[in-house]
Amino acid sequence: DAKTTQPNSMESNEEEPVHLPCNHSTISGTDYIHWYRQLPSQGPEYVIHGLTSNVNNRMASLAIAEDRKSSTLILHRATLRDAAVYYCLQGDSNYQLIWGAGTKLIIKP
């Protein structure tokens, strides 16, 4: 079973920020938090990862709770091309990732 829990789906308006939540209450001290997304008919795409501190890259920001039991992926300005299934995962030392069903993000024009 997946170690993380996410909402099944979320909707957002184009050009607005999107906050995708994830709970990982069983995370260990050495597990990283990873986010991937999968567009229709494509393989998953790496988005971002982090351990304790908030992280930013060109695609998104990752906000990690102080107790590390939850995190939020932030898309600062959603476009129609961001419509995808977003997966939140916690990774062990061998980087074996256990995937859940993810959150289907719907962007409304």
Add this chain to the structure above:
Amino acid sequence: DTGVSQNPRHKITKRGQNVTFRCDPISEHNRLYWYRQTLGQGPEFLTYFQNEAQLEKSRLLSDRFSAERPKGSFSTLEIQRTEQGDSAMYLCASGNNYEQYFGPGTRLTVT
């Protein structure tokens, strides 16, 4: 850099036949992963290589499945005596550290 490539992209086979898929990772990546994905689900881990060594294999993986990565470059995944339940998308990913880069997948249909 052309990214991770997988061949074939689609495979239709009859139950009981053997199939083999190929994955060509990004050249500088030493880690290679195989996953299986069915409709509406996230990818399911199958196995993982560090260079040519197969370091982990899912306990859920049947003995009919075998993977190799000779010389630590490309990898093959073979399924023997295919069953209808093997129908799925088979994904390959490569990476060095915390990031995994996925190929487009091979869609297997067992009739």
